[in-house]
Amino acid sequence: METDQTKVISVLVENKPGVLHGVANLFRRRNFNIESITVGQSENSDTSRMTITVKGDEKTLEQVVKQLAKLIDVLKVEELEPGHFVMRELALIKVNVPTTKDRSDIINCVEVFRGRIIDVSTDSLTVEITGTPDKLDAFLKLMHTTGVIELARTGITALARGAKTVRIDE
């Protein structure tokens, strides 16, 4: 039994309607698991960059890359090499603050994690925090002591480090 790994794949696609549907459909049809997917415009207005986190064994992950490459609207697919890329995820967390002490504890935590408080009400705070998924997980664990009311995580977005790029060769 091969062990499952998590991989981050950077995909350049045509910035056209229906492309996200094609990619999502492929994952469902081929029985691949998406951990997260983020999409937005790339350095060119006519292409979008998707960052997809997938979980699976080596063979499945190879198929993910190959099957994605077959889609006509996919221009480039590359697995980001572990340790050689930067990634960030953003989370918005609305936390319960029943007492003044809780409030100051949370404000301290947010400072340590270099987050920001972006909304305040009488019994809740909304925190914005950016970082690797591990950092977000660690922060969330602390927040659970007073209670998380709502959580929105974006999923990770990533780029290869330094001179290495995932671009269309013109």
Added chain:
Amino acid sequence: MTKMSGAKVLIESLEQQNVEVIFGILGGAILPVYDVLCGNEKIRHILARHEQGAAHAAEGYARASGRVGVCMATSGPGATNLVTGIANAYLDSSPIIAITGQVPSTGVNSSYMIGKDAFQEADIIGITTPITKHNYQPRAIAEIQPMVNAAFYIASSGRQGPVLIDMPKNIQSDTAEVEMGLTEKIEARGYKPAMTPDLTKIGKAADLLAEAVYPMILAGGGVISANASDELMQMSDLLTAPVATTFMGKGAFPEGHPLSVGCIGMHGNPAANRLIGEADVLLAVGTRFSDRATANLDTFAPNAKKIHVDIDAAELGKNIEVDVPIVGDAKISLKLLHATTMKKLPSMKISMWSKRIKETKEQLSPLLKDRPKDLVPKALLVELRKLLPADAIVTTEVGQNQMWSALYFQALKPRTFISSGGLGTMGFGFPAAIGAKVACPDRPVVDIAGDGSFLMTEQELACSVAEKIPVIVIVLNNSVLGMVAQWQRMLYNRRYMAVNLGKTPDFVKLAEAYGAQGVRVNSIEDFQKAVKTALTSNVTTVIDVPIGSEQDVVPFVPPGCGLPQQRGDY
């Protein structure tokens, strides 16, 4: 620049692609296109009687001719009726274009628009995304021609497959100033099929082949798509390697050849299944190692180093681990492999392999075993081969008729055996035969059918009669859904459920009701006579052949077992 309607641009774009025939059924949302087709002398429209028939006919046309087949339907139910045909073409990698009408994308009547659940609206783009190589929905007239060009290029290159173009009605009927560009200009920058293989890999494969003592070749449908049969023959000659095909590869190598061992697989030729277990190097070309071909992978070619050539990189390593994966076109790759291997081959190579191949065939090949004289499928199909010229085209339905054809009907040339291999679509054979006959009007086309399958698309008799497309349908009539009945007999302790067709229609009368000819045969002599008459007829003939309802396709590999566990007396 000329002012043209979108419908006109579409038809002119199809003309530029040298489309000579469209199989289709019209309806409200595709009317502007049919209006342009009215009086068109370059494109023949063949009215199918169900859209599924139109799609299968387009595929039959494509597979017989090697050209792109085109089918057309209206929005909603017209489009969804194409779906089985499109899925079939997708799994068998056949180049077809499906054109569908769609409700308008914009317009004055806002409730009759895409996304409003308008009358006869179906999201055919969403529906066909997993079963097409690509699909398009133009939102401006200027987009139509580039999309048609790209669609034909995508369908017919690389690993071939279906492409759908969904035409919103307003895009068909509106007019705009357009310039018809060249067909060579393709706007699909994300699509670059790899044709030429990596030469290092070719070298590695040639090393293995040159050293092989028991080399064997497995040819799939990709060899036929790439028109690589000559190259396959040269490779086999060079190595004195037996050639097995997959079911989809049937016809890639002449089955009468001493080195042909027939199809491998669940219902394959036992000689092929035996020899593949003895091979020390297996060269597999244009195959995806489907489960029906390999059976249990643990015992599939266990002694062989494997070389896998396929144009679809994703097929390499998908179903089976191989020693040398090669991405490339079958024709180009085989040519290079032949030249490279020839240089490395020892000049004197003495091998017992040829003798072993001959012995195994004599011992196991169903066709070399005794020939029954009764009216049984084997006798019929052996007789049929004798009655038909080598270039006659045979299609099949799905089930026992199909597997008997695989075992007992020898395909002698590529593109002469057309069947639904991947999807296993009952009802495929008859409309596919109509399409094949349109592509090759001077050659006989025969659909080997079962009574169950034929009933799924028999209404195309109306199409074949009205459009004067004479084909021959041989109904192996056992009054049961034979293959599933066989499984219930063998694997479910004869608990028959929902397989008995009871009193099937009188196929002679059915044919006559449509204006076709019908004949029932009760002996081999009757059968010979009926086929001979049908071959000279200018109208479709249905030959009804009553066969026993408990005949099995044997031998077979039970589900989950490996090729060596093929069993059953035959």
